[in-house]
Amino acid sequence: MAPGPKQLTTEVDGQTMKLTNLDKVLYPQTGFTKAEVIDFYHQVAPVLLPHLSDRPLTRKRWPDGTGAAYFFEKNAPRGTPDWVRTVVLPTPGSSTGRDEAEFVVADDIQTIVWLANLAALELHVPQWRIGLSDQGRNPMADLIVFDLDPGPGTTIVECCDVALALRELLNHFGLEGWPKTSGNKGMHLYVPIEPASSRATSAFAKLLAEQLAEALPENVTANMTKALRPGKVFIDWSQNASAKTTLAPYSLRGAEEPRVSTPIDWDEVAGATEPADLTFLPHDVLARIDEYGDVLEGLYDAPRPLPS
Structure with a gap:
């Protein structure tokens, strides 16, 4: 899997596949190549898979690198191998005018490598699993x-302050928060729960965001209006809608440099003093995994009921 020839045929977990254009630079500002993207995803796959498994996958692809155009992709592309799991699910309100799509589901390492070969740099998933839904309807x-999301004049450091306050509020409801960087400017906080409707989780997330905005009006807004965001952190609760997706843990970002959405612990949240403290590139993430393992290990092990 090391960078080498322009293309090669290799075996990944028993599956033969052809990897192409390996010398193509996908991050022009840093020279990070497609071979390096594939190598990163291959190495990180064991800790990435638990966060993709059984979830319909939306990909954001940069076939000509992050200095060129990208596109979102829900449907399995033409030529998808028959060993890649796909599932047809409804997509109400889709901008394409179609009411369903054939989603890729990444349940194994070879599918992740195949996606990396397609320059699917960003992997986005919803907060629900296919097995908990009725053919994708009324997902739980x-x-x-x-x-x-830090507004103008704020950074991920201010997001950390808000995350700590949100952690206290969650504890009040008997819930646990698990933080990660977004790989962009902000951060995400996951809360494992016993299966509940997306409508209920959205309402609960909105309630907590509004409570925190009321308690910390100088620092927090729960309102989507961009004019209200300067100097504040926007808590976007709307990502809990069933049709919405969030960048998966350990996914790359299609940015100037190959930043990674990285799980962090609460000591790192409390100790961050500048954005560089919480900026992680692929080699950083792989070193963290070697040292700490998966910081999100156990995320799904102790779900708690959604407060009524």
């Missing part, structure tokens, strides 16, 4: 997510 979420 097993996670709540709070997307902490």
